[in-house]
Amino acid sequence: MTKRFAFLALITGIAMMVFAACQAATPVPVMEVSEPVNVPAATEAPVEAAPALTGDAVRGGRLYDKWTVELGVDVPEGDHPLWATQTTNTRSGSDTWRCKECHGWDYKGAEGAYGSGSHLTGFVGVMGVSGKDANEILGILKGSSNPDHDFSAYMDDQALTDLALFLSEKLVDYAAVINPAAGKTFFEENCIDCHGPQGLALNFGNAEEPEYQGTIAIDNPWEFLNKTRFGQPGFPEMPSLDDAGVTDEELDDLLAYVASFPTSAPVSEGGVLYDNWMKAMGVDVPATDQPLFATQTTNTRTGADTWRCKECHGWDYKGVDGAYGSGSHKTGFKGLLDAAAMSAEDLTAWLNGTKNPDHNFTGEGMLGDAQVEMMVAFLKSDKIEASAFVNEDKTIAGGDTERGKLIFEFYCATCHGEDGRTYNFGDAAEPEFVGTVAADNPWEFVHKVNYGQPSAIMPSGINMEWTLQDIIDLLTYAQSLPAN
Ligand code: HEC
Ligand code: HEC
Ligand code: HEC
Ligand code: HEC
Known part of the structure; x- marks a missing residue:
């Protein structure tokens, strides 16, 4: 963190704290599974081990995702029988039959990414069977631990075997490879001030073809990584992470996190x-x-x-x-x-x-x-109803100049200069600067600060999640900047 960035804490400190509090305060309700998991204990292993199963573990990975599509069969009527034992995930029908819906993309069930949010079921993950004998897992898929978990009426033996092999051999703890949560923290420390919480504050494209951080991370991760490591030509204010000693792991986490951002605003x-x-x-x-x-x-x-x-x-x-x-x-x-x-x-x-x-x-x-x-x-x-703050003589009521100055110096001066005169929007004869717009047309100022500037890379306040007060304070200060 550079010193400049410490201002952020001052300006958006409250918003960030509320945000953090919401995140921390959300309890993670882990549902009791009505019937206890009853995996046959290792000691019960038959004296003569069953012959090793053969099949296609990779196909098993696709069956885990959506077996009905992989097999080309109809989705069974109604919800999966175990679905009714939970209430937090309100989906119905086909989703309730997908292995991933109950056990998660990260294979960790309630202990992983589906441990909160709309996908929460509270069901166990399948990571626990990783490395186990596929015969044992095949049994679970045929209802050995719970008759309601018997899929043999819907899938043939080979499909169930492929699933069992997949679970036995192919599960990977992705968190050990990528960690979007760490990427989020990293993003908040290094990028959020200029790119906004969802990477939407700066549009690098235009209204014909918008391009945001999320767009680049998805369409061209190599470009994303190069720019992130070395900086942006012509804009030295964007830090080079390489100079800051970033690790490959931090970059992977960051990329994984940014790739989850929306690509339109x-x-x-x-x-x-x-x-x-x-x-x-x-x-x-x-x-x-x-x-x-x-x-x-x-x-x-x-x-x-x-x-x-x-x-x-x-x-x-x-x-x-x-x-x-x-x-x-x-x-x-x-x-x-x-x-x-x-x-x-x-x-x-x-x-x-x-x-x-x-x-x-x-x-x-x-x-x-x-x-x-x-x-x-x-x-x-x-x-924003800016009129409510604009007096008859276009001065502003209810703004805090000092706070506005902090915001301006932190967010605008990089491009517009301390006095708002780096760019002249008018011409030599009739110059127009940030101060001119603020004084002559406070409504235009508010509109542009909120939504951005056509075909120019300028942050949009709504995507920075600035409040009405932030904008009014900024406007009040901007009116004190030189108008010519
Ligand atoms: C509707 C939710 C649901 C669906 C769909 C579902 N499961 Fe399960 N699964 C559970 C529950 C609940 C348990 C534990 C309950 C029990 O065994 O009584 C479980 C247990 C398991 C276990 C044992 C985990 C352990 O550590 O003991 C495995 C393996 C498993 N499921 C695999 C699958 C596979 C593969 C599919 C897709 C064909 C699937 N499940 C579909 C709910 C579901
Ligand atoms: C001081 C403000 C600032 C910070 C901090 C910042 N950026 Fe930027 N970034 C910009 C600006 C402004 C541009 C566009 C500059 C231009 O093209 O004129 C940009 C451009 C980019 C681009 C390239 C877009 C394109 O297609 O040209 C990427 C990718 C990017 N930033 C990623 C990041 C990441 C990741 C971080 C955090 C590690 C970060 N930036 C931190 C201001 C910043
Ligand atoms: C040349 C002047 C002009 C321009 C430019 C213009 N409008 Fe209009 N707009 C009007 C007039 C006049 C009406 C009312 C027309 C009527 O009643 O038939 C109107 C009506 C509307 C209405 C319906 C409002 C209502 O309450 O019934 C909307 C919405 C609207 N305009 C949006 C836009 C948008 C968005 C743009 C830019 C793409 C735009 N207008 C550009 C003159 C304009
Ligand atoms: C990343 C660079 C960048 C940042 C940061 C930035 N701007 Fe801009 N801004 C621009 C560019 C580029 C233009 C267009 C210049 C031109 O058209 O000559 C512009 C245009 C404007 C205009 C409108 C000019 C007009 O009349 O068309 C205003 C007002 C303005 N900026 C205010 C601000 C304020 C206030 C902030 C801080 C909240 C800010 N800008 C932050 C780059 C930036």
Whole structure:
């Protein structure tokens, strides 16, 4: 941990503590198995050992996963008879017949990954039979320990033998090879500050093809490992783990953990589309102005602006009832806060011109199905009502400048500089910096900090899990930064 990173504890300390507490406080209820496991004791071994079984242990591994599919047979009617002896896992039907559902992918049952969460059954693992005589295991599969655990009516002898051989010979304690839990701790210590808890804060792709940490870890683990070990060209602030003496084991754990991250973040993706979908997708601006723009005369912009959702509906999503109710941006068009209550079908119909042919944003070079879904997710999401904090003169009520300064210096200064002037979003004649946006258009500031910047690598606050207060504090401080 570098010293800079120690700020995190200060800023998000409470959130992290709550998070940690939730994790620690969740009891791991281990269910009593109604009928005790009754594996024949070793001393009962027959004087003459049964002949060694022959079969395909690898096929057994697939049968363990989903024997009905591997054998091409129908799933038995109803639930597995042992299913009713537990209540925590509420699945039904085919899942209840899968070995993995009761005994876990890690073969550890209640003692492993299925020891909590929706897959919890409380049933024992199968690790205990690893290395045992396959004949003994075959017996268990035929009900020797519990008649309800007899699978011989559903599978032929060879299938049961293959399963027994698999359990005897092939079980591996994956925790000894990879340990995603250790990867999680490692990630939280080294990466979370910039990439967010689920690796979704920075989109390395665009709205056409989003790319997050999870995407790279899955699609291209070699790239992930190279960048993680040596750093990111052009962005020296991202630490090189190699310099920090990372071990291969730590890298494996990290990769295993990050590969479990989601690979899409529809709400923030929709948010940047709302800002400027042409820029966010990297497509050309349509040749003519948006047709509805001609139905008003107060806003005299042309071209790309006429196609931006924000230009007609506002940074505050309130249209004519909000900040764009007067001034050069006024169109008189309605806001979209009520649209959050509309169905996905209705919202889609608004976006593809079904509701109003002049309100069509789909087709060649425009939003595709995936982008419409992102937009709908954004429209339906809760949005920050920044107006509640913006005074008549655009100063901010209820913000803590000192706290905002800490957040800015920790999260924004790396790219924008201590004074917010590294990037000029305007031009030489009319410069626009972080301070300018914060002072002139607090609603725009809040939108961009929340959802990110189209086609630029900038963190999205909602994927950093920043609170409303974090954003308001940040905005308050940003207003004190130089505006020109
Ligand atoms: C509906 C849940 C369920 C399903 C499905 C299930 N089991 Fe079990 N299994 C149990 C329970 C409960 C026990 C222990 C109870 C007992 O033997 O009375 C057990 C015990 C075992 C044991 C003995 C473990 C030990 O250490 O004694 C083995 C081996 C086993 N199961 C293998 C399998 C295989 C292979 C499959 C898939 C064909 C399978 N089980 C499907 C619930 C299930
Ligand atoms: C100080 C902030 C920061 C920290 C800490 C950080 N990163 Fe990054 N990371 C970035 C930024 C910013 C980029 C994108 C830079 C660019 O391309 O302009 C990036 C890019 C990446 C990329 C490459 C994406 C691509 O396709 O170009 C990977 C992979 C990555 N980070 C992994 C990690 C991992 C794993 C950790 C923790 C061990 C980590 N990062 C820690 C800021 C950070
Ligand atoms: C050129 C101005 C303009 C642009 C750009 C624009 N809209 Fe609209 N939007 C309107 C007008 C005008 C209406 C009302 C039309 C009507 O009643 O037929 C509307 C209606 C809507 C509605 C229905 C609202 C309701 O309460 O009935 C939604 C949802 C919507 N727009 C979303 C968007 C999204 C998302 C974008 C960006 C992809 C966007 N709009 C871009 C002008 C615009
Ligand atoms: C990893 C780098 C990075 C970080 C961290 C970052 N930004 Fe940005 N930001 C950018 C880039 C790149 C742009 C686009 C610059 C351009 O268009 O010239 C941008 C644009 C902006 C804009 C909008 C400019 C406009 O009008 O189009 C604002 C406002 C902004 N950032 C605020 C912030 C704040 C506040 C933070 C901290 C919470 C932050 N940024 C963190 C890279 C970053």
